[in-house]
Amino acid sequence: MNETLSLAEAIKAAGVSEKTLRRWIKSGRLxxxxxEGPKGKEYRVTAEDLERASKATPKKAVSEPIPAAEGTKLDTGDLATLKAL
Structure with missing residues (x-):
């Protein structure tokens, strides 16, 4: 039988938030x-399932800002368009 983890243990093992783990469970990914636990109902997950779910979810990439071309200026119309976005 596979060892099961509490949500607190799974959070530490996966390095994600409780909200993320609960989303994975609700969506069926995990x-x-x-x-029934000592304080009521609680989720238990296997380490194997947690590893599989962690690999299935790509981490968001942090993108670098694109520098503006030298000498580029925005006019008021461009600013209004940016604000609308």
Whole structure:
């Protein structure tokens, strides 16, 4: 039998937030069992399922800002368009 982890243990192991883990469970990306715990119902996940779910979700890439061309100026029409976006 695979070892099961509590959500707190899974959060530390995966390095994601509780909200993310709960989203994965709700969407079906992460299989979880709801069991009766000492303080009420709690989710338990296997380390194998957690690893699979972590690999299936690409981390967001941080993009570098694109520098403006030298001497480029915005006119008021450009600013209005940017604000509308």
């Amino acid at each position: 299989a979880a069992e709801l069991i």
